[in-house]
Amino acid sequence: MNIVIVESAAKAKTINKYLGSNYKVIASYGHVRDLPSKDGSVEPENDFEMHWNVDSKSDKILKDIANSLKGADKLILATDPDREGEAISWHILEVLQKKKVLKNIEIERVAFNAVTKNAIKEALNHPREIDTPLVSAYLARRALDYLVGFTLSPVLWRKLPGSRSAGRVQSVALRLVCQRELEIEVFQSQEYWTIDALLSKSSGKDFAAKLHKVAGKRLGKFDIPNEENATKIKTAIQSSAYKVASIESKPQKRHPSPPFTTSTLQQEASRKLGFNARQTMQVAQRLYEGIDIGGETQGLITYMRTDGVQIIPEAMHACRSVISKNYGAQYVPEKPRAYKTKAKNAQEAHEAVRPTDLSRLPKDVQSYLQQDQFKLYNLIWMRTIASQMESAEFLRTTADIDVTGNDDVIYTLRATGSVLKFDGFLKLYQEGRDDSQDGEDDKRLPALEVGESVNEKQIDATQHFTEPPPRYTEATLVKKMEELGIGRPSTYASTLSVLQDRDYVRIDQKRLIPEDKGRLVIAFLEGFFERYVQYDFTAGLEEKLDLISDNKLQWKEVLRDFWLHFTGSVNDIKDLRISEVLDALNEILGPHIFPETEKGVDPRKCPACDDGQIGLKVGRFGAFVGCTNYPECKYTRQFTQNGDGDANALTSDRELGMHPETGFPIMVKNGRFGPYIELSQEDEEEKPKRASIPKGVNPNDVELEYALKLLALPRTVGKHPETNKDILSGFGRYGPYIQHERTYVNLPEPEDVFTIELNRAVILIAEKPATRGRQQATPLKDLGEHPQLGGPIHVMKGRYGPYIKHGKINATLPASIEPEALNIDDAVRLIAEKAEKSGAKKKKTTKAKAKTTKSKAKTTKTTKAKSETKTKTAEPKDKKTTARKTTRKKTTKKTAKAET
Numbered sequence: 001m002n003i004v005i006v007e008s009a010a011k012a013k014t015i016n017k018y019l020g021s022n023y024k025v026i027a028s029y030g031h032v033r034d035l036p037s038k039d040g041s042v043e044p045e046n047d048f049e050m051h052w053n054v055d056s057k058s059d060k061i062l063k064d065i066a067n068s069l070k071g072a073d074k075l076i077l078a079t080d081p082d083r084e085g086e087a088i089s090w091h092i093l094e095v096l097q098k099k100k101v102l103k104n105i106e107i108e109r110v111a112f113n114a115v116t117k118n119a120i121k122e123a124l125n126h127p128r129e130i131d132t133p134l135v136s137a138y139l140a141r142r143a144l145d146y147l148v149g150f151t152l153s154p155v156l157w158r159k160l161p162g163s164r165s166a167g168r169v170q171s172v173a174l175r176l177v178c179q180r181e182l183e184i185e186v187f188q189s190q191e192y193w194t195i196d197a198l199l200s201k202s203s204g205k206d207f208a209a210k211l212h213k214v215a216g217k218r219l220g221k222f223d224i225p226n227e228e229n230a231t232k233i234k235t236a237i238q239s240s241a242y243k244v245a246s247i248e249s250k251p252q253k254r255h256p257s258p259p260f261t262t263s264t265l266q267q268e269a270s271r272k273l274g275f276n277a278r279q280t281m282q283v284a285q286r287l288y289e290g291i292d293i294g295g296e297t298q299g300l301i302t303y304m305r306t307d308g309v310q311i312i313p314e315a316m317h318a319c320r321s322v323i324s325k326n327y328g329a330q331y332v333p334e335k336p337r338a339y340k341t342k343a344k345n346a347q348e349a350h351e352a353v354r355p356t357d358l359s360r361l362p363k364d365v366q367s368y369l370q371q372d373q374f375k376l377y378n379l380i381w382m383r384t385i386a387s388q389m390e391s392a393e394f395l396r397t398t399a400d401i402d403v404t405g406n407d408d409v410i411y412t413l414r415a416t417g418s419v420l421k422f423d424g425f426l427k428l429y430q431e432g433r434d435d436s437q438d439g440e441d442d443k444r445l446p447a448l449e450v451g452e453s454v455n456e457k458q459i460d461a462t463q464h465f466t467e468p469p470p471r472y473t474e475a476t477l478v479k480k481m482e483e484l485g486i487g488r489p490s491t492y493a494s495t496l497s498v499l500q501d502r503d504y505v506r507i508d509q510k511r512l513i514p515e516d517k518g519r520l521v522i523a524f525l526e527g528f529f530e531r532y533v534q535y536d537f538t539a540g541l542e543e544k545l546d547l548i549s550d551n552k553l554q555w556k557e558v559l560r561d562f563w564l565h566f567t568g569s570v571n572d573i574k575d576l577r578i579s580e581v582l583d584a585l586n587e588i589l590g591p592h593i594f595p596e597t598e599k600g601v602d603p604r605k606c607p608a609c610d611d612g613q614i615g616l617k618v619g620r621f622g623a624f625v626g627c628t629n630y631p632e633c634k635y636t637r638q639f640t641q642n643g644d645g646d647a648n649a650l651t652s653d654r655e656l657g658m659h660p661e662t663g664f665p666i667m668v669k670n671g672r673f674g675p676y677i678e679l680s681q682e683d684e685e686e687k688p689k690r691a692s693i694p695k696g697v698n699p700n701d702v703e704l705e706y707a708l709k710l711l712a713l714p715r716t717v718g719k720h721p722e723t724n725k726d727i728l729s730g731f732g733r734y735g736p737y738i739q740h741e742r743t744y745v746n747l748p749e750p751e752d753v754f755t756i757e758l759n760r761a762v763i764l765i766a767e768k769p770a771t772r773g774r775q776q777a778t779p780l781k782d783l784g785e786h787p788q789l790g791g792p793i794h795v796m797k798g799r800y801g802p803y804i805k806h807g808k809i810n811a812t813l814p815a816s817i818e819p820e821a822l823n824i825d826d827a828v829r830l831i832a833e834k835a836e837k838s839g840a841k842k843k844k845t846t847k848a849k850a851k852t853t854k855s856k857a858k859t860t861k862t863t864k865a866k867s868e869t870k871t872k873t874a875e876p877k878d879k880k881t882t883a884r885k886t887t888r889k890k891t892t893k894k895t896a897k898a899e900t
Helices: 009-019 056-068 083-099 117-124 132-159 170-186 227-237 262-273 277-289 313-327 362-368 371-387 435-441 474-484 492-501 516-528 535-549 555-574 578-588 704-711 758-767 824-874 879-899
Strands: 002-006 023-027 074-077 106-109 191-200 206-214 242-254 291-293 296-298 392-404 410-422 453-465 505-508 511-514 614-619 622-627 654-658 665-671 674-679 689-692 715-719 726-732 735-740 743-746 778-785 792-798 801-806 809-812
Touching: 002 009, 002 056, 009 023, 009 117, 009 277, 009 296, 009 824, 023 056, 056 083, 056 824, 074 083, 083 132, 132 516, 132 535, 132 555, 170 474, 170 492, 170 511, 170 516, 191 227, 191 410, 206 392, 227 410, 227 453, 242 410, 262 277, 262 371, 262 474, 262 492, 277 371, 277 474, 277 492, 277 824, 291 362, 313 371, 362 371, 474 492, 474 535, 492 505, 511 516, 516 555, 516 578, 516 622, 535 555, 578 614, 654 704, 665 704, 674 704, 689 704, 715 758, 726 758, 735 758, 743 758, 778 824, 792 824, 801 824, 809 824
Parallel strands: 002 023, 002 074, 074 106
Antiparallel strands: 191 206, 191 453, 206 410, 242 392, 242 453, 291 296, 392 410, 505 511, 614 622, 654 665, 665 674, 674 689, 715 726, 726 735, 735 743, 778 792, 792 801, 801 809
């Protein structure tokens, strides 16, 4: 018997069918060991010794593997063909060697790039040993990430309360997002104008032209800076004679893009399909591991974590065959296209992501695939086929038209057009666009001749303003990280997920926007650990890791060099006071926290007192802005004054007027949790009455009348006709509501709080479901049967978000995973983790109960013993004993009397 170890249950099931009864395929479910999340898991002082931990789920899997090896002939480690896959095989082998179950068993390591029968059998025919340099690179990366995280994070917690953590790659990715946001904030728009003309031939064919030269000098972007200049030029050339001065036509070719790497797949799936990085990788994983097609599970794509763009010769020939059959021989280039990878490490530059069988058209498998699986397979198939198609051919024509203005200056307008002569690969695929837009390249000019006169139909002077650089999307951030050499294919999706899970960034309309917490962390790191968030430093470390995997560097030498400098930087900041840290952050984040609202006015001047300055403060819930004159001045506001350019942000505290009953001022203020209304009290020591301004209401527009209504809440709508109890309306944690006894009903609009009448309120309360306890959850997706335990697995819609249900186990679905993108393996893993936690909790509770019961029993036993002793003591054995006690009592009484 041969035991084969792979990573996932789906892959194990597929490969078992391919190999037959002489093989048993077991899934490890990813890594079987990890560094415990505590100090001391990596010991720099002990030559970077690493202490690994096996959780209960992995322990069970390892026991199953060990038991299956009894009587086995061979152990075949067939985990994924990358650094992580090599590390999993190494971990499994290490554990099994410690268990001493490998005696007389042959050990082989095989790697295949596709889960197909041919690829697997070919791999089994070419076994090798575990790649030690590749494992060393994994160990170095894991140790570096651990040491950075567990050394920097405690410093963050002490100096910046509310911060979560820092990481080697995630911090650099976060810095990119934060720097882009700062560029947007300090960006100053510049005005410029263009002169556009609509011209026509005598035959009536219209075409567009743009002013290109003035008196023979080419126009720069800002050479027409204002409306006055633009109008002057427009007036000069209007109603003048236009003549074609020159025509130039050049043939152009556009070549297809190479097949997908991990990062280009994530970028294109984001642009064309709207998938985030994690969703793309989850769907790709499922396509790689295999889909049931006509009763047989087949892997549809090659391994999806790669930085290589090359494909094997057999795949090239298969592409050419498909192109010839489906599109015609004219679309097949003379020679196959060979692409070269930019990866610096050949050991990790696997084949590009491509279909395993190029002749399997997307329409042939559509009925077997879920919608997102079909979309991604279709994208990968088209990109791969297009990469081997003929280039597209254009004829680009440029025509210059001269016009002499009424100011005797010669103005030159330029018209351009492209004529698509041969569509080539564009017949199938165009990068970064919907296929429906391909025709936009075909912009024709009418047939023009030098010296020919053309007619003016319309002249426009158009105003423009320069725009700030766009925020990163997940796709463009991955592209930038790849350009800078930060991270590797297997890390992009997890890095982006961590940034969102820790509330360092949020996504709005696909754009990554840094949260205040994230900007604060980056400002801190830039101020005190600048070297470790520099792009070239992080990229340099990645290069060293590549050299380790190429057996050109020793991994512990890299760690020693890094740790020596890193610990020095950490020690330098340990003795810094928080006030010193905040002063530095005030300088770094100045443009963000204290934007200049009025020229000549100090942006840090406190708006509530005369001589105070505002600056960063930290509390148990994180950072906010407060006055230096605290406690005399209690002015505070949120960390960001303008909150992502929000036009509704309150610029400064303002007085609305006097309360008609008390005569005290009513203010609109900014607090740590948003804008609010405040009414001063007669007694200065008494806490002022406050009311939050509802979301969606611009605090700058709030007037006295609205503030009085907010301060008067909750409002009594009326008496319920059945109970004669008050129905109240107000604003709560979840927005506007009405309340009757213990029944709360949400209102759709904030204004309803002030306008809702009794009849409607009674109807809404009556319509609210009267069920007590939890409502029935709604299934979102059926994942099928649990591969080991049986029973259906569902993705459910719950009150607090989607979760996975299997039997009595409910496992929360992380925010970074879309319910539609969840696959069976991830679901099984999350269920196992939840079961493990629940089991540990139950065990702990049972232990505690047993301890309590034992303690109670002991107490009862002791009490009983004491009681029995007391009873026995109270029953004298004989009359002599009684007499002695009586005599002693009398003597004591006499002595006491004598002393008195």
